[in-house]
């Protein structure tokens with residue numbers, strides 16, 4: 001595609017490890033293995049660095065109630081719910097996650113990069129306006145979408161959530177609005193129990209909330225089918241100004257929390273499909289935000305495959321297949337043309 005910058009930007013910062021969770025599956029180790037992979041693959045040499053920063057309370061309040069923000073600020077170490085732990089520094093790290101994600105979309109809007117990757121924690125998509133849950137404190141992607149509406153005057157933002165779990169917080173944030181199209185594919189039944197097919201949005205937002213709850217056991221082919229037949233056609237019709245991705249890697253076949261069978265290559269395929277839509281509709285603007293993914297080896301391998309594809313260093317096997325189908329078409333044409341000279345071709 002002529003004129004589209006494919007420049008990638010990466011947000012990675014050691015301070016995201018300071019949200020300490022003890023023996024919990026949402027551990028600082030998750031980012032440590034990703035950051036080590038970025039080093040060993042020399043990703044930083046080929047990408048722009050996006051700086052982390054602390055989001056202000058005002059920015060976080062774009063999507064959260066001030067009473068909830070104050071609660072987190074004042075509570076110190078403890079439990080928000082049975083799954084969601086705070087250490088001494090967690091409030092600050094959560095603000096750093098939101099601020100970093102805002103920098104990712106700001107750098108995209110400024111044209112410094114077209115593809116952004118936020119490797120942050122705590123994750124965000126379960127966080128509701130007035131409470132954290134499911135390992136999530138603030139809803140990074142929802143605040144980023146609100147910021148894009150307010151600061152950059154966008155009114156067509158698409159969020160695709162491929163995490164194993166439904167992003168209840170993100171769905172609820174935009175349920176009655178058409179400025180943000182929320183689409184999720186997730187395991188069902190599973191935590192948190194929301195995300196039924198019939199939840200399609202309400203009022204102005206009716207039709208702008210698309211859930212595909214699927215049973216455990218689905219692999220790359222099923223996900224690609226859902227993209228090809230459902231998400232990509234809707235995205236093409238919506239023609240977003242930017243695509244935001246809740247990129248969870250807990251659908252990997254090796255993940256301890258999920259029952260899905262997606263491979264590292266499958267994540268690259270899904271990423272490529274969304275990058276293609278971004279190239280066609282919004283000058284390549286796309287941002288990936290880390291959500292879940294709890295097998296350390298699967299997580300780093302999956303992120304690596306996704307990045308190598310986004311850096312255009314690995315060709316898609318599907319692209320090869322597309323070439324093949326072109327050739328098949330030409331072969332058919334040639335056969336038809338020549339069949340009167342060569343019987344039974």
Ligand SMILES: [Zn+2]
Pocket residue numbers: 163164165248250291292293
């Ligand atoms: Zn998840």
